[in-house]
Amino acid sequence: MDHLKELLDLALRWVHLIAGIMWVGNSMLFNWLDRNLIKPSDAKPGFEGEIWMVHSGGFYQVEKKQLEPHQMPSVLHWFKWQSYITWMSGISLLALVYYASEGFLVDPSVSKLTHAQGLMVGAGVVAGGFAAYDLLWRSPLAKVPNILTAICFLLLAAVIALLTQLLSGRAAYIHLGAMMGTLMSGNVFFHIIPSQTELAKATKEGRPQEGSLGKHAKQRSIHNNYMTFPVLFIMISNHFPSTYGSKYNYLILALLAVSGATIRHFMNIRFWFRQWLVGFVAAIVIGSVCLFALVSIKPEGAIAASNNDGPMADFKTVQMVVRERCVQCHSSKPTDEVWKAAPVGVMFDSPEQIRQHAERIKARVVVGKTMPLGNKTKMTDEERELMSRWIYQGAKTN
Ligand code: HEC
Structure with missing residues (x-):
């Protein structure tokens, strides 16, 4: 039974990692493609640009364009299963490691929750987080994205505070990651893919595409872009007890989430903002210095790590x-x-x-x-x- 559990863990983790790499890799490649397209001055209407690349022993030419009405290619490739498989394997792994057995989820020195209560908090944050985020960005508030973004950051801080107070440090970290991963996969499933389906359908039927769907999808895909780096850190955070195990683990988590998104931001604007590298390096340096300071603070009542005065320990x-x-x-x-x-x-x-x-x-x-x-x-x-x-x-x- 235990061997079975460990093998299942291994298989799920392996799949999760491979699918996650494919998903993130794909979306980064498409992001990069989009920003490096060259549009000739005499481009025909609907032609958005082209790019030449060399890879695996050959040249590739990619063109981005709108199709003429009724002009659908016979084979069209979609990119969605990487995202769905990452999410499904991730949620299964969460259940297997944190829910199926006791030990990792709640820490009696942090909170008095039982395992079942911890499970409800964790699963509630993952599902409720997506519901709240999705409703907010469907609401009229989405017309003022700056304000809604600020609200979302406040909510994120609240979720971090809640999780780190109720669950063990590592479970709190992983649950924030699972919630953000669910937002990302949910964006693909509920917005991005439906928008692409509508685009293909409209083209096939020879009518103009419904505009709002595409706009929504673009917004969600930008959110995904910014969440990538924070989520990737959180997924490997289990290897770093000095982060999740710190008394200030909530500050460290907030810092790493904000730094990750800021670093990604400077990478995004590097195509048109000449001084991007300054911001990029500054974000890394400031983030690292703050992180170092946070993991080095000794909380009150901490055990002296270099206790010279006491008697010889036997x-x-x-x-x-x-x-x-x-x-x-x-x-x-x-x-x-x-x-x-x-x-x-x-x-x-x-x-x-x-x-x-x-x-x-x-x-x-x-x-x-x-x-x-x-x-x-x-x-x-x-x-x-x-x-x-x-x-x-x-x-x-x-
Ligand atoms: C209830 C089970 C349990 C008990 C009791 C326990 N550990 Fe662990 N230990 C684990 C698990 C699970 C891991 C792997 C996950 C992790 O690193 O957090 C681990 C990992 C470790 C590691 C290796 C990881 C690293 O960071 O290098 C060390 C060292 C360690 N424990 C020390 C101790 C010491 C010392 C004690 C007793 C004071 C102890 N453990 C008691 C379950 C336990």
Whole structure:
């Protein structure tokens, strides 16, 4: 059963990654194509431009144009399954990793929610987020996009605050990513593809295309463009406990979302704004400096990571703490009911294994408190302080 779950996880993750790369890659290529089209001065009406490229042993000529009425090509390629498959595999993965078993979703040191309540918050944010966003951008407010964009940023901040207060740090991050990914895929499904379907239908029937659909779709596709970088960071954020595990994880998440969108913005305007590179570099530098500052702040009551003053830490006591708090999961024979194999292969059965991981133990137990997972084994601050001293004093095993 556990092997089955892990294999399913592997398969879904693999598919999700491949489909996601294809989706983002495609949309970036089309964005780039659009901006690099060359329109000859004597272009016929309906001819929007052409571009020459070289790739895989040949030259490619692409033309963008409107078709004459009734003039539909016999084979027309659509780009939609990359998006749908990314979404379906992503939602399945979310359910498998965060909902099917307890441990990742809620953190008792963050909130008192039960697993079922956490599930409702998470799933509610993903579905409710899309409903709210879609209704807002269908409403008359969409006629003043600047104001509505500002409102959406405020709502985003509210969602970040809500998620980080109710769910574990990593679940909060992933749920924001899942919500934004759902907006993106929803935009493709409910707006962009219907608009293209109507365009094809109108052309086939020889009538002018209905204008508003195309305008809507363009707006949604710009939103998708800006969401790409933030969503991609969030999807890999699970590898960075210093972000989601920080006491200021909500600020870090907001910072990374805004920086990602700003960096994308300067890439978008690079085709007509000569000084774009200045803004682009500035956004990266300012974002990185703020990020560094945020992950470096020590919250009040933090365990001193380099505690020199205390007495010598005795390794026997350290080993006892590890036995009591860690080996339930991190062992060749875990006893935890969820983790039947040592997570990421990290085991603490022998003194040597504990010493070997000292630096990561410091990162996960002392600097951030992201281990034990959800503090399931109820590690105390005194024990964390002991680990800190032991590591600072050289992580000796005798
Ligand atoms: C309930 C199960 C559980 C317990 C108890 C637990 N861990 Fe973990 N640990 C995990 C899981 C799951 C991962 C992989 C996911 C992750 O990295 O967050 C992990 C990953 C790790 C990693 C490797 C990832 C990295 O960042 O390098 C270290 C080191 C670690 N844990 C240390 C500890 C220590 C030390 C304790 C005891 C104080 C502990 N863990 C207790 C479940 C647990």
